[in-house]
Amino acid sequence: MTATTSALTDEVRAMIGVTGDKVEASLLGIEREGLRRFTQAIMDPDPRYWDDAFAKSTRYGGIVTPPIYCTYLGRKTPAGADDPVSRAFLENPNCDGVAGIEDSGVGALPLVPTNLRRSLNGGNEIEVYKYPMLGDRIFSQAKYADIAEKIGKDGKPFLIITTEVIYTDQDGAELCILRQVRLRR
Amino acid sequence: MxxxxxxxxxxxLYFDDLELQQEMTALVIGPLTTTHIFRWSAAIENWGRIHYDQNFAIYHEGLPNILGHGSWKQSILPRYLKDICLPDGWMWKVSFQHRAMIVPGDTITCWAKVTSKSTQDGLGLIGLDVGMLLQTGVETCPGKATIVLxxxxxxxxxxxxxxxxxx
Structure with a gap:
């Protein structure tokens, strides 16, 4: 019988609690055009997202966004930036549209030092506290909230990595928390 | 819808109005088309080709068709629960797993069922089982939520x- 080597090494364990830089997650702040496109894409006709007079009469006091809208703002390419799509396809004509395009690296967490390469989405947890309003700026900060180990049915260890991103506005008010669990096998 | x-x-909707095991009104979305899925890609600037390039999805990635986004599903459940809570309740927490793929032609039924009721600090907390059923009966996004009414x-x-x- 062969002893199983733990994947939860001291180096991996040391990543728990490691926190990235707090970065601005919105290029333009909360603005109407982005909000219009987003709410159409989730097929939500709620007038709280577009009717100024009605929104002002609600408990929010003005136009707000859907619950986790602010978590999607970090992907956008700034005007004047090198075109990441053209660059990625020049480097790899079979680019999948993701590699080399989406991750600017700003505010990103350091990689977990493991040889386990296969990454699976283990689920999401969301907490919501406040909706951003038009003109608000959005900030995010990521950390490794937890890293645990389990043994798979094949007898091999795998890691359960929970990343937590906290989104805040320009006043530091907590908007929402997004946790993603990834399995590394 | x-x-x-x-x-x-x-x-x-008030805390007092709900009973354990009560099923909430469902939200039905679909049938989803390639255009709906691409609209989400464009809205959030997700250029992953498996979501809009059918040749790439099928012949390069070996998928049955282009796929709906996990990130879209991630916003649909909070959107559904938000509607239940309006105007003055709150969609506080939701957690879920990504299971079956969503492809063009699928219709999704968001559902929620009351599993617990408790009061804390004078607020009514409702625990829910939630999910997104495909028209085939396959659950694509099982999870749990807490709303406050x-x-x-x-x-x-x-x-x-x-x-x-x-x-």
């Missing part, structure tokens, strides 16, 4: 929302 006017005029005669649900003590 509630219209803009129905959302504008929605009457409040006002109690008749009780205090207002705070906004911005504040975690209840000991919750």
């Amino acid at each position: 509630l219209s803009a006017d129905e959302l504008r005029n929605k009457t409040q 006002p109690i008749r005669g009780g205090r207002a649900v705070p906004y911005p929302f504040v975690r209840p003590k000991n919750a």
